[in-house]
């Protein structure tokens with residue numbers, strides 16, 4: 001994760017404004033009940049740009065585990081936690097393909113995968129593993145960028161984010177979830193393609 005360690009130095013400056021509305025939409029789609037003491041896995045959490053919105057919607061009873069492979073990104077995330085005094089958020093360094101239930105304190109109620117599916121090296125396997133960490137009846141939200149064909153901006157996004165935005169990144173969730181839904185979000189040229197939000201629930205009784 002040497003690139004993201006470096007990128008962490010200018011990630012927030014470059015991207016924080018660009019995804020603000022999409023982050024709010026993701027929090028909304030997670031259906032977080034502040035009375036329920038829900039646990040969210042935010043993977044990849046990057047510099048923790050989603051923590052504020054998630055923590056506010058979860059309330060003091062809820063909690064967030066932010067996980068990422070890059071130590072540089074996590075250092076920024078930890079600074080954000082301290083700066084904002086987010087006492088119900090902690091981070092762990094882990095690869096999406098190998099993160100364990102022990103690391104996250106058991107199955108979670110919600111999965112938040114924001115700009116992750118286009119960057120994971122093996123997205124289907126990654127999602128399969130993430131899904132195994134979600135409790136039956138839990139809910140997952142995936143937000144990412146999709147471009148059928150790459151324009152100049154799309155190529156730049158792929159290059160800078162080490163991403164592949166031609167992936168249909170919602171499909172692993174669609175294949176597993178019940179009550180699956182997907183919609184496009186307002187997108188700008190600088191996103192490199194169309195931002196989408198996908199959401200669905202893990203069946204309580206897997207067939």
Ligand SMILES: C[S@@+](CC[C@H](N)C(=O)[O-])C[C@H]1O[C@@H](n2cnc3c(N)ncnc32)[C@H](O)[C@@H]1O
Pocket residue numbers: 001004043044045046047048049067068069070073094095096097113114115116119120121161
């Ligand atoms: C485009 S950033 C998105 C970060 C954050 N979700 C956000 O919205 O700002 C992609 C993140 O994926 C992380 N990442 C890439 N491959 C990973 C892997 N195999 N396991 C865990 N995190 C990974 C990178 O370190 C980086 O922080």
